[in-house]
Amino acid sequence: MSLLSHLSAARPDRRRPLRIALVGWGAIARRVTHLLDARGRDVVLAGVEPDMVIEAAGRAAVEPWGLVALRYAESFAVSSTSAFCEAGLLDRLVAAAEAHGSQILVPTGALAAVDALAAASILPLDSVTHRIVKPPVAWIGTPAEEWIDLDGLTEATTFFEGTAREAARLFPANANVAVITALAGIGLDRTRIALVADPRATGNGHRLQATGAFGTLDMSIENQALPANPKSSELTALALVRIIENQRAALAL
Numbered sequence: 338m339s340l341l342s343h344l345s346a347a348r349p350d351r352r353r354p355l356r357i358a359l360v361g362w363g364a365i366a367r368r369v370t371h372l373l374d375a376r377g378r379d380v381v382l383a384g385v386e387p388d389m390v391i392e393a394a395g396r397a398a399v400e401p402w403g404l405v406a407l408r409y410a411e412s413f414a415v416s417s418t419s420a421f422c423e424a425g426l427l428d429r430l431v432a433a434a435e436a437h438g439s440q441i442l443v444p445t446g447a448l449a450a451v452d453a454l455a456a457a458s459i460l461p462l463d464s465v466t467h468r469i470v471k472p473p474v475a476w477i478g479t480p481a482e483e484w485i486d487l488d489g490l491t492e493a494t495t496f497f498e499g500t501a502r503e504a505a506r507l508f509p510a511n512a513n514v515a516v517i518t519a520l521a522g523i524g525l526d527r528t529r530i531a532l533v534a535d536p537r538a539t540g541n542g543h544r545l546q547a548t549g550a551f552g553t554l555d556m557s558i559e560n561q562a563l564p565a566n567p568k569s570s571e572l573t574a575l576a577l578v579r580i581i582e583n584q585r586a587a588l589a590l
């Protein structure tokens with residue numbers, strides 16, 4: 338076999354439909370399935386032998402499903418990135434990916450400018466801050482309920498300031514993005530997070546600011562929430578669709 342034909346036999350055939358398996362059947366998974374269906378791309382939901390396993394379930398699902406997925410599939414995409422605030426969990430998944438030649442994918446989720454932050458982190462970064470603003474309804478069922486009067490708020494109120502690790506530990510359903518910021522930039526313990534309840538907010542807002550040798554970054558995004566879950570943004574589902582479609586695209590963006 339010539340070197341060229343050997344190389345071409347080794348790479349995945351992107352003309353073959355992508356077989357995906359979804360873990361979780363909530364707001365994000367349903368929206369992703371609907372969008373993929375509506376766009377008519379060559380993606381097949383597969384119960385067995387998937388190429389890609391996509392977690393859109395919850396923190397508890399990440400390690401058990403990740404370990405199985407990384408053994409049998411090419412890639413495992415994680416939505417509940419707050420799981421990575423648990424010491425050692427990400428290391429165990431990375432070890433599994435290395436052992437089996439598979440890959441952990443961290444979709445950009447509800448966030449923008451993650452690519453720029455990750456590129457910027459090749460040179461030293463001085464600071465990274467991330468402010469998450471959501472309407473009071475999105476903070477129901479979280480510790481915010483005990484710290485502030487969510488029903489009686491008349492103005493935007495910051496109820497948490499701390500590290501990305503602590504934000505993800507305390508707010509698993511609202512601060513997955515804090516971990517994405519941290520992984521792209523300066524880590525869970527140096528990334529500063531502010532969490533805000535704003536009675537005037539109509540969606541979920543993120544402001545990411547970073548300084549370093551690359552220059553400065555200041556990104557704001559106002560996301561529509563998913564109707565089925567006000568804690569989760571539409572962009573999270575869209576980012577998953579993008580990463581899924583990119584697996585087979587001739588032009589990946």
Ligand SMILES: NC(=O)C1=CN([C@@H]2O[C@H](COP(=O)(O)OP(=O)(O)OC[C@H]3O[C@@H](n4cnc5c(N)ncnc54)[C@H](OP(=O)(O)O)[C@@H]3O)[C@@H](O)[C@H]2O)C=CC1
Pocket residue numbers: 360361362363364365366393394395396397398415416417418445446447448509510511513514565566568569570573
């Ligand atoms: N990375 C990011 O930017 C973002 C990440 N997220 C995260 O993505 C995940 C999915 O969000 P969303 O769809 O809105 O959440 P939903 O609550 O709408 O849906 C979660 C689904 O996962 C199922 N589920 C929960 N735990 C497990 C488990 N251990 N194993 C298998 N299935 C499980 C639930 O089943 P049942 O109903 O039976 O409990 C439900 O079907 C959440 O963890 C959320 O925090 C959300 C927004 C942004």
Ligand SMILES: O=C([O-])CC(=O)C(=O)O
Pocket residue numbers: 447509510511512513514515541542560568569570571573
């Ligand atoms: O959807 C969002 O805006 C962010 C979110 O819930 C999360 O990171 O968990």
